[in-house]
Amino acid sequence: MTQVPIFNPIASQDKATLEKIALISGQDIYQCMQCGTCSSVCPMVETMGMTTRQGIHLLQFGKTAAVMDARIGELCASCHSCMVRCPRGIDVAKVYDAVRQLTLRENINLIDLNEIPKETLTDAPQIAFVSSFRKLTS
Ligand code: SF4
Ligand code: SF4
Incomplete structure (x- = not known):
């Protein structure tokens, strides 16, 4: 049987960023099942350019720049409401804090x-x- 190569749409630069986010946060964003619970409990969601669920979804597809531009990492209040309610045990605040740290490493204030x-x-x-x-x- 002929082996069909699987096209991976995530660019290598975004892959490297995702690896850094995973390393800094210690979280596996691919455990997220997109239930939206984190968005429903987030007190800062109205101020962010996207919901917390959407941010994780975009990261899953390697859209790291979009999440950094939405400033979720900076606007997150680190209240951990999302973490205590996430049915998949993801510490969303840690993920977004990793995004914030990577933004600061680019000297963006x-x-x-x-x-x-x-x-x-x-x-x-x-x-x-x-x-x-x-x-x-x-
Ligand atoms: S609560 Fe957890 S599983 Fe649900 S959307 Fe948010 S990160 Fe994903
Ligand atoms: S920790 Fe951040 S992302 Fe999570 S609910 Fe609180 S403000 Fe929202």
Whole structure:
């Protein structure tokens, strides 16, 4: 019988990114069955460019740039509501934190100190700035 080569549509660069995400997060995104439970409990889903379920789905197909551009990694509040309810035991927050770390490794920042309004600099607690810079800047 002739062996038919299976076409793998995931580009090698995206494969490398997926491997890094798996290594950093320790999670297997291919366990996701797309039930959408994580999206339904996520308090930040309205602010993200896509739902948490969609993010995992895109990653499964190697669409890593789309997930990085949606800024899910930065907008995730690390509340772990998704993790405790995921029927497949996936720690979704860890997956998105890995995406965030890879974005920062490309020197892409979510906030710019120079663009923060003066009133915010005066009024906001310093701990808010410290934690924001730690999470959102490279
Ligand atoms: S809750 Fe788990 S299995 Fe369901 S869509 Fe989210 S990551 Fe996938
Ligand atoms: S850990 Fe992040 S992705 Fe998961 S429910 Fe909380 S905010 Fe949403």
